[in-house]
Amino acid sequence: MARVIGGLTTSHIPAIGNAVPHERELLDDPYWKPFFAAYPPARAWLQKMKPDVAVVIYNDHGLNFFLDKLPTFAIGAAFEYKNADEGWGIPTIPPFQGDPELSWHIIESLVQEEFDITSCQEMLVDHGFTVPMSLFWPGNSYGGIKTVPVCINTVQHPLPSPLRCFKLGQAIGRAIESYPKDIKVVVLGTGGMSHQLDGERAGFINKKFDMLCLDKIVSEPEALTKYSIHELVREAGAQGAEFILWLAMRGVLHRKVTKIHSSYHVAVSNTATGLLVLENAA
Amino acid sequence: MSLTTDVELPIPGTYMFDGQAAMKGYPLNKMCYSFNKAENREEFLKDEDAYCQKYGLTKEQHKAIRERNVLAMIHEGGCIYYLAKFAGIFGLTVQDVGAQQTGMTVEAFKQKIKAQGE
Numbered sequence: 001m002a003r004v005i006g007g008l009t010t011s012h013i014p015a016i017g018n019a020v021p022h023e024r025e026l027l028d029d030p031y032w033k034p035f036f037a038a039y040p041p042a043r044a045w046l047q048k049m050k051p052d053v054a055v056v057i058y059n060d061h062g063l064n065f066f067l068d069k070l071p072t073f074a075i076g077a078a079f080e081y082k083n084a085d086e087g088w089g090i091p092t093i094p095p096f097q098g099d100p101e102l103s104w105h106i107i108e109s110l111v112q113e114e115f116d117i118t119s120c121q122e123m124l125v126d127h128g129f130t131v132p133m134s135l136f137w138p139g140n141s142y143g144g145i146k147t148v149p150v151c152i153n154t155v156q157h158p159l160p161s162p163l164r165c166f167k168l169g170q171a172i173g174r175a176i177e178s179y180p181k182d183i184k185v186v187v188l189g190t191g192g193m194s195h196q197l198d199g200e201r202a203g204f205i206n207k208k209f210d211m212l213c214l215d216k217i218v219s220e221p222e223a224l225t226k227y228s229i230h231e232l233v234r235e236a237g238a239q240g241a242e243f244i245l246w247l248a249m250r251g252v253l254h255r256k257v258t259k260i261h262s263s264y265h266v267a268v269s270n271t272a273t274g275l276l277v278l279e280n281a282a
Numbered sequence: 283m284s285l286t287t288d289v290e291l292p293i294p295g296t297y298m299f300d301g302q303a304a305m306k307g308y309p310l311n312k313m314c315y316s317f318n319k320a321e322n323r324e325e326f327l328k329d330e331d332a333y334c335q336k337y338g339l340t341k342e343q344h345k346a347i348r349e350r351n352v353l354a355m356i357h358e359g360g361c362i363y364y365l366a367k368f369a370g371i372f373g374l375t376v377q378d379v380g381a382q383q384t385g386m387t388v389e390a391f392k393q394k395i396k397a398q399g400e
Contacts, residue, residue: 015375061363066315067304087317088370155363157300198362200353201295202380203391205398234293238362266399270376 002102002179005049006257006279007187007249008042012058012131015269017090020134035273038263039135042277045260046136049279051186053099053146055106055172057248058128058190059154061086064120071118072160073168075110076149077103081125093130099146102179106148109175115168125149132190154191154242162232163225165244169251176252189249191242193264195271198238205272209235210264213243214274218259221250239271246276256281299361307359310347313337314364323371353383 016035019026026032063086065071081096100121107119129149133142150172153159160168169187176185193213196204213236216223224247232241260277267273297303304311313334316322326333334344346354347368355365362379369379381391 062315062361062367063318067308067311067361085318085320086370087323087367088375089373155299155361156304157298196296197366197376197380198352198356198383199295199297200384201293202383203395205395207399230290230293233296233298238296238298267395270380270395272399 002176002181002183002185004173004176004252004254004280005051005184005186006045006260006277007189007253008132008136008278009189009192009246009249009274009276010132010135011192011268011271011273011275012128012190013268013271013273014086014088014090014127014131016135017127017131020131021091023138034265035268038265038275041261042136042275043138045277045279046186049186050184051145052183053102053148053185054133054142054188055148055150055176055185055252056129056132056188056190057150057152057169057245058125058132058188059242059245060126060151061128062155063126064124065151065155067156070153070156071151072153073115074118074120074123074151075103075107076123076125076151077107077119078121078123081123081129081147081149083126083130084124086126090127093134093140094143096125096133096142096147097145099148102146102176102181103148105179106172106175109178110168110171113171113174115171123149128190132188136188150248152245152248154239154244157229159229159241159244161229162227162244162247165248166221166225166251169248172248173252187249187252189246191245192236192240193243193272193274194236194240195267196237196239197270201237203270204237205266206235206237206240207266207272210272210274213246214262214264214276217246217250217276218257218278221247250278253278254280297356303359303361305359307343307361309338309340310343310355310358310360311364313339314360314368317367317371326371352379
């Protein structure tokens with residue numbers, strides 16, 4: 001049977017996408033050093049665990065979806081996912097391998113559990129998906145990993161609540177662990193942590209709240225699902241509401257997890273960055 | 283662990299991009315979404331008034347675009363994720379956009395962000 005080995009979360013700021021190809025030189029740069037220096041333990045864990053598939057829970061920022069049709073929950077079911085020009089100069093990277101068989105298994109299980117899913121046989125993946133992949137598999141060495149993109153709306157309110165996203169994750173976890181193939185699955189939750197891009201409150205960061213989230217998500221994630229989206233926006237900033245993607249990731253994992261690694265840094269661009277590696281208890 | 287009882291109070295300086303905003307901002311956001319494609323960015327730069335008209339921007343939206351005024355675009359229903367693609371045409375980052383909206387220099391805006399980590 002398929003097994004969820006653990007989960008990773010990371011911020012997915014576009015500026016990182018521009019910096020990643022130059023990581024080696026930037027390790028000497030005072031701006032980037034504290035950010036990149038945090039990633040080797042996460043990569044080492046992935047190398048040790050050797051997952052076959054990455055389920056990537058992210059948000060689209062207006063590459064694949066526009067406001068004409070905006071699904072709350074969309075799951076890719078394609079053989080391949082490409083990224084593309086997003087308008088402001090992030091380099092495009094090689095395509096990602098899909099796992100449509102697993103995708104359909106997850107979609108079917110979710111619909112059976114009353115989650116209404118938009119299935120996508122064509123889907124462009126934006127920086128919310130690509131930046132974490134290139135961070136965790138340096139040199140874009142993700143060729144051997146199959147992927148299942150899970151896209152959650154954070155563009156247009158109403159956004160799905162933290163509790164709903166956590167429950168979606170739990171249902172994805174049940175779906176994966178009922179998949180008959182003997183594969184190892186890692187789950188990525190991307191985005192966050194606190195940041196706000198728009199309005200007079202642009203530049204807002206809340207370190208205290210981020211630290212609380214990084215702590216509680218390990219052993220008491222239910223406590224974080226009690227927030228409303230409005231509270232999350234107030235505490236983490238307008239785009240800090242991306243934390244629902246982390247909660248969806250956490251839902252996929254078992255009740256009991258071991259924290260392998262975590263890191264927090266203010267800031268890259270306008271965003272407080274967070275990194276977390278959680279391993280499922282056997 | 284609900285934080286306080288004022289959950290529905292407006293958050294100063296923060297605009298929820300909801301259905302109302304999405305309806306109001308539709309032409310503006312649709313135009314900005316088109317800037318994912320290089321040929322559309324070029325067409326805009328060649329004749330921006332014509333390009334705004336092609337997408338049916340309101341007078342207020344058109345004015346905000348002409349004046350490069352991000353807060354005004356948001357008041358007219360602009361969503362920051364699409365507006366970022368407009369800013370990208372001029373090589374502006376979210377830090378430039380943040381500085382403009384808060385009336386700060388980019389350097390001061392960057393300092394403000396850094397200080398919140400201390």
